[in-house]
Amino acid sequence: MNIGLFISESEKAISNIIDLQSLASDYKNLASVKIFNNLCSSTSIRAVQEEIKTKKLKGLVLAGESPLYYKKIRNGDLLLKTIHEAGINSNMVSFVNLKEQVAMPHRSDPSGATKKAKVLLDVGIEKLRFTHDVDTIGVTPKKSVAIIGTTIGGLFAANRLLERGYKVHFIDNVSLRDLGDYKTQAMPTLAYIKNHPEVTFHTETPTEIYGYAGNFRISLGDYSLRAGALIVAIENDLTYTEALYPLIRIERDDSGFFKPLISDTSTVETSNQGIFVIPYVKDTPLSYIIALSDSASTLADSLLSKKEIEHELFVSEVDEEVCGGCGTCIKTCIFHAAELDPIKKLSSTNIKRCVGCGNCVSACPTGARDQISAPTKYLISAIKILAQYQPSNNIKILYLACEGCGYPSLDYAGKMGVEYPTSVLPLSVRCAGRIDTQLILEAFREGFQGVVICKCKDDHCLNIVGNIDLDRRANLFRAVLKSRGITPERLRIFGVSECEGGSCVGSAVEFLDYLRNIGGKA
Amino acid sequence: MGKVNVATGHLQGCFGCHVAILDLHEDLIGLLESIEILRSPINDVKEIPEVQLGILDGSVTNTENRETAKKFREKADKILAFGTCACFGGIHGLRNLHPLNDVLKRAYTDTESTLDGKIPASKDIPEMLPHVHSLNQTIKVDYYLPGCPPTPTMIKKALTDILNNREPEIPTKNLCHECVREHHEMYIPKREFITENVTTLMELENIDPKKCFLEQGILCMGPATREGCDSRCVKGNTPCRGCMGPTPDALEQGAKMINALANILPAGGLMFMEDVVGVGYRYALPVSIYPHVKEKKTL
Ligand code: SF4
Numbered sequence A: 001m002n003i004g005l006f007i008s009e010s011e012k013a014i015s016n017i018i019d020l021q022s023l024a025s026d027y028k029n030l031a032s033v034k035i036f037n038n039l040c041s042s043t044s045i046r047a048v049q050e051e052i053k054t055k056k057l058k059g060l061v062l063a064g065e066s067p068l069y070y071k072k073i074r075n076g077d078l079l080l081k082t083i084h085e086a087g088i089n090s091n092m093v094s095f096v097n098l099k100e101q102v103a104m105p106h107r108s109d110p111s112g113a114t115k116k117a118k119v120l121l122d123v124g125i126e127k128l129r130f131t132h133d134v135d136t137i138g139v140t141p142k143k144s145v146a147i148i149g150t151t152i153g154g155l156f157a158a159n160r161l162l163e164r165g166y167k168v169h170f171i172d173n174v175s176l177r178d179l180g181d182y183k184t185q186a187m188p189t190l191a192y193i194k195n196h197p198e199v200t201f202h203t204e205t206p207t208e209i210y211g212y213a214g215n216f217r218i219s220l221g222d223y224s225l226r227a228g229a230l231i232v233a234i235e236n237d238l239t240y241t242e243a244l245y246p247l248i249r250i251e252r253d254d255s256g257f258f259k260p261l262i263s264d265t266s267t268v269e270t271s272n273q274g275i276f277v278i279p280y281v282k283d284t285p286l287s288y289i290i291a292l293s294d295s296a297s298t299l300a301d302s303l304l305s306k307k308e309i310e311h312e313l314f315v316s317e318v319d320e321e322v323c324g325g326c327g328t329c330i331k332t333c334i335f336h337a338a339e340l341d342p343i344k345k346l347s348s349t350n351i352k353r354c355v356g357c358g359n360c361v362s363a364c365p366t367g368a369r370d371q372i373s374a375p376t377k378y379l380i381s382a383i384k385i386l387a388q389y390q391p392s393n394n395i396k397i398l399y400l401a402c403e404g405c406g407y408p409s410l411d412y413a414g415k416m417g418v419e420y421p422t423s424v425l426p427l428s429v430r431c432a433g434r435i436d437t438q439l440i441l442e443a444f445r446e447g448f449q450g451v452v453i454c455k456c457k458d459d460h461c462l463n464i465v466g467n468i469d470l471d472r473r474a475n476l477f478r479a480v481l482k483s484r485g486i487t488p489e490r491l492r493i494f495g496v497s498e499c500e501g502g503s504c505v506g507s508a509v510e511f512l513d514y515l516r517n518i519g520g521k522a
Numbered sequence B: 001m002g003k004v005n006v007a008t009g010h011l012q013g014c015f016g017c018h019v020a021i022l023d024l025h026e027d028l029i030g031l032l033e034s035i036e037i038l039r040s041p042i043n044d045v046k047e048i049p050e051v052q053l054g055i056l057d058g059s060v061t062n063t064e065n066r067e068t069a070k071k072f073r074e075k076a077d078k079i080l081a082f083g084t085c086a087c088f089g090g091i092h093g094l095r096n097l098h099p100l101n102d103v104l105k106r107a108y109t110d111t112e113s114t115l116d117g118k119i120p121a122s123k124d125i126p127e128m129l130p131h132v133h134s135l136n137q138t139i140k141v142d143y144y145l146p147g148c149p150p151t152p153t154m155i156k157k158a159l160t161d162i163l164n165n166r167e168p169e170i171p172t173k174n175l176c177h178e179c180v181r182e183h184h185e186m187y188i189p190k191r192e193f194i195t196e197n198v199t200t201l202m203e204l205e206n207i208d209p210k211k212c213f214l215e216q217g218i219l220c221m222g223p224a225t226r227e228g229c230d231s232r233c234v235k236g237n238t239p240c241r242g243c244m245g246p247t248p249d250a251l252e253q254g255a256k257m258i259n260a261l262a263n264i265l266p267a268g269g270l271m272f273m274e275d276v277v278g279v280g281y282r283y284a285l286p287v288s289i290y291p292h293v294k295e296k297k298t299l
């Protein structure tokens, strides 16, 4: 397979610390190695496209900024789309975070940073050896939108959508919320909506929401609705937010209210495609609420007016040669996505429900289940590679960071300028629920002195129970370590939220001290 | 076609696998038409002759085992790791959880009934290796047949395959696949554990013979264990203990069972914690990811 390695200097932020030239020269065996000043500039994007086509690349390592950065900024999004269109499957792009997790936090140790960058690059390349293309399906969008919340924002969004010919389903505990100060201004809109033949009102609380952008299924007690998109406009109703959170799993702010993915640039989009939020902002003028509802309805419209929406199936897959139908994964999956195939009597994945969290992969006692985005063999191999990093005092820790909070918080620490030793070696996993005892044992066998699992805290797990299932397994991990004469204190679990980078890094540093003090004992 | 020459040898173990060959009964007579056993512990030939197939049971725990294994490798075209100890290190692999010295002391001097015990030290007896190993950790192995011991049906099939120049096929799924016990709750996605009431292994008479053990709160290793044993234990109303070893996609049996159990039984976990290795790693510790106790060293 032709693999390319594209490195970003990130406007010198990376190249000032890490010796990218010497690093790049280690990868001459790859089909293409290129260094860009800024991967996301229009010139770079064109060059990337060119290079993929001429060198017929099928796998790509993007080394530079955090993957979260590419996913959050417009040009990053464009870069990823371009790569995809040039012929590289999304699962064959691997990210190596040289900026937030190497250059920034290790700026006082350039040579350590360069050595660490090397093992992280090796891990990035390794991933491409074990992953395969992710399948896609096309969904024909439903011309209807479910608006959760009969609030002022919800009503104005409905107004716009009805004008554009969409059906609107209102879902809320009450048929109409108190519109407070805006009652009078909303009168005409309300009258229009109430009399519109394409509007329905539902006061049942949703019990389940699943599917994709373009086609969601919303269960309301005894019956269900289909909607192409969801607009959540429940203002500061915390009780309702709590009830909805497990069903839609979109970002929440510190007060617990739903919020957009990035508040300053995309005001209504969430990380869940097809679900939009009209966020609650205290004392907002009506004009701002209207602007938000306009954005939400416009984005819903541009999504649903497509002929077909493509979805990548980052799910869990079953090796039918090995699955014996024990049912462990079925019992485990909170999304009801692992099902018994009634004829084969083996487990199968319901692709409409599976979010790819990997909890079933950990739980599966045979190894028949695996995660398309990060197969077990890749994670094991990544641990072996990371273990090759030799810090001067020989004490290093494996830092397993969940994509929900652990990884972003490590990024955050880097951005905030927190420095820590290079001997904290990060490996990103989809969810804390994906952490399997096998990975921990592998880390100790390979010579890590300690393992940190950095997961979402309390009820912030994007996969609802991944962090709880990790806790259920944790005591058993510890018991196994103990049986091998490894003190269980060599495994630490931190629950953090995204912006607690400083504290999680602080704990890791303190952990390094602890390991140094106990030395090779226990 | 002439007969295939075979030698069998015994390393460390209970000898049960050799006895299992005799359990082939009349079938053995049929097999002996196509094979010639030139050497086995039963006919007590000391020298290992040149053979087409060497069958070894037992694990490698001392210098004599190691030497025998190596001689077999020299003399045999193909080697079959016969039985669980040869395949995975087996039950005595559990000694890897203690430093060798502690093991020797426990066996020869510290036992409650021992007076003035002494750890034997003589050039005439083989020396214990620091750790117990599976056969393939010592020599190259061509074929595997797990089972403690393998059933006569499995033995016959494997030997027939080998005689026909085929690698013996061993099943790949877990035991739940061939288990006939009724299975319901495991198929219901639920946060709650399957049961809060845990039956201890002693109360066998209270076990429903038709219902899945796990669903009765009894720790069964079936989910993490390769099928193929004809579920003898499970049919005999005894939960699976895992002797067939892990399935091919699992990197190790104990860790995988832990992950699964944590979502199934509260007490499954607890039982594991009391004897974590004895349950999850009973037969396959030497081939597990972290196969022995950490060597204590001070920096
Ligand atoms: S546990 Fe997660 S990865 Fe597994 S089937 Fe359910 S949603 Fe998919």
Ligand code: SF4
Residues within 6 Å of the ligand: A318, A322, A323, A324, A325, A326, A327, A328, A329, A330, A346, A347, A363, A364, A365, A366, A367, A368, A369, B174
């Ligand atoms: S847990 Fe694994 S072996 Fe059991 S049913 Fe699910 S995929 Fe099959």
Ligand code: SF4
Residues within 6 Å of the ligand: A326, B175, B176, B177, B179, B180, B181, B183, B211, B212, B213, B214, B215, B220, B221, B222, B223, B234, B240
């Ligand atoms: S857990 Fe044990 S009893 Fe239950 S189906 Fe599996 S092998 Fe049978």
